[in-house]
Amino acid sequence: MSQIFRRSTNTFTRATIFGAVFMLGLTVWAIDRLSRSDYVTRATQAREQPVPFSHAHHVGGLGVDCQYCHTSVEISSYANIPPTKTCMNCHSQIWSTSPTLEPVRASYRTNQSIRWTKVNDLPDFVYFNHSIHVNKGVGCESCHGRVDRMPLTYQVNSLQMEWCLNCHRNPEKYVRPREFITTMGYQPAGDQEEIGRKLVAEYKIQNARALTSCSTCHR
Amino acid sequence: MRTKLTLGGLALSLAVLSACRQDMHDQPKYVPLRPSDFFADGRSARPIAEGTVARGHLNDDKLFYTGKGADGRPSQEFPMPVTKALLLRGEQRYNIYCTPCHDRTGNGNGMIVRRGYRRPPTYHSDRLRQQPNGYLYDVITNGFGAMPDYAAQVQPADRWAIVAYIRALQLSQQASINDVPPEARNQLGGAK
Missing domain, CATH: 1.20.5 (Single alpha-helices involved in coiled-coils or other helix-helix interfaces)
Structure with a gap:
């Protein structure tokens, strides 16, 4: 065999x-x-919306400040999606017959909310607070990227915990003076780390040990 | 042998798939602006029951909340001292909420006007220079003509800050070099 x-x-x-x-x-x-x-x-993927709202047009083109619509960002945990009334401030007269904006007008007429699709969606076990970040010198752009260049809004960063920790471990690398919070394309006037260290002291940003404690973000 | 393999494969796929459960990510709770299936209007945020006064929100300071004096007419009084901090806050808020139409100088040639919105009057007319402060506050609160109200977007204290800043803008267009302190004049070099 x-x-x-x-x-x-x-x-x-x-x-x-x-x-x-x-x-x-x-x-x-x-x-x-x-x-x-x-x-x-789901970073870099533009999400389908009931109205194809363009931040590139409103922010980049017209120069509308973020806070014109996102009014609660300084004082509350969430940066509100504006009510339809805010859209109608201008669109009662501008593009007031555009078919694209019909859902906006319908929402205003019927008092039914527009169901926008959430783009930056953190897990529910993260207790993220916009106001503390904005008031301590974290610019919109630092997390949301160049929104002024987004024809359709998309998430720029991974929003994973390791990404949050990049900044919570070394805030001096990212913070900017409060007056530039909503500035898009911010350039530090000098060395970022040097300015950052000064701002961390001035804004009394806590040390990395406190910022990376579990209960800072999870409760 | 075959059963063992199948069982192993099943266990492996279970282990991998279990990571895809999103129960903790998407908890059945309301966070701001999350829709609701329970309420007829589809919103989880509920309107305040009529007649409710939240603690600390009696808003009985008539001047502060309406801009009107005891006689019911727009007041010239400010409900708070006008400080540099208030003016700076007013400048910042003005640049956010007012410049789209009124532009940074208050002439009424903002970007939205250039795109077709009805042009607002300039702040630098005698009529608007002579209006009392409470009148400007009232216009921000309730709107006027083509201007929508900004009650929801600008809180009362910030409205007063904007009023103060509009007064500063009006002054700036009527100012002479004698209004500038001598030690600050060299800062004007950039203006041509």
């Missing part, structure tokens, strides 16, 4: 056993990359 396995099978077996280590490594690496990818975090 002849041998079932050929001699070369020995080499093949060794190669696969040895290779399995790499295969496993590759799988772990792939999962790691995937979990951080834009596909999973």
Whole structure:
């Protein structure tokens, strides 16, 4: 009776056993990359909206300040989506017959809210507060990116915890003077770390130990 | 052998899939602006029951909340001292909420006007220079003509800050070099 396995099978077996280590490594690496990818975090993907609202037009083109619509950002945990009334401040006279804006006018007539799709959606176990960030010198742009260049709004950053911690560990790398909070394309007047350290002291931003404590964001 | 493999595969896929549960991410609770299936209007935020006065919101300071004096007419009084901090706050708020139409100088040639909105009158007419402060406050609160009200967007204290800043703008267009303190005049070099 002849041998079932050929001699070369020995080499093949060794190669696969040895290779399995790499295969496993590759799988772990792939999962790691995937979990951080834009596909999973939904960063850079424009979301469908009932009205194709363009921040590029309103902010970049017309120069409307973020707070004209997002009025509660300084004083509350959330930066409100404006009520339809705010849209109608201008659109009662401008583009007042545009079919694209019909859902806005319908909402104003019927007093039914427009169901906007949330773009930057944190998990419900994160108690994020806009006002504390804005008042301590974190600019809109630092998290939301160049909104003034977004024809349709999309999330820029992963919003994953490691991304939050980048700043909570080293706030001096990101903070800016309060008067530039809503500035898009802010350039620090000098060395960011030097200005940042000064601002961290001036705004009494807590140390990294307090900022990275679990209960700072999770309760 | 085959069953073992199937079981192993099942266990593995369970382990992987369990990470996809989003129950903690999307908890059945209301956060601001989250829609509701329970209420007829689809909103989780509920209107205040009529006649309710929240603690500290009796708003009985007539001058502060309406801009009107005891006689019911627009008051010239400010309900707070006009300080530099108030003016700076007013400048910031003015630049956010008013400049789209009134522009940064108050001439009424803002970006939205250039795009077709009815042009507001300039602040620098005799008529508007002589209106009492309470009148400007009332216009911000209730709107006037084509101007919508800003009651929801600008809180009362900020409305007064804006009124103070509009007064400063009006002054700035009528000022002479003698109004500028001598030590501050060299800061005007940039203006041409």
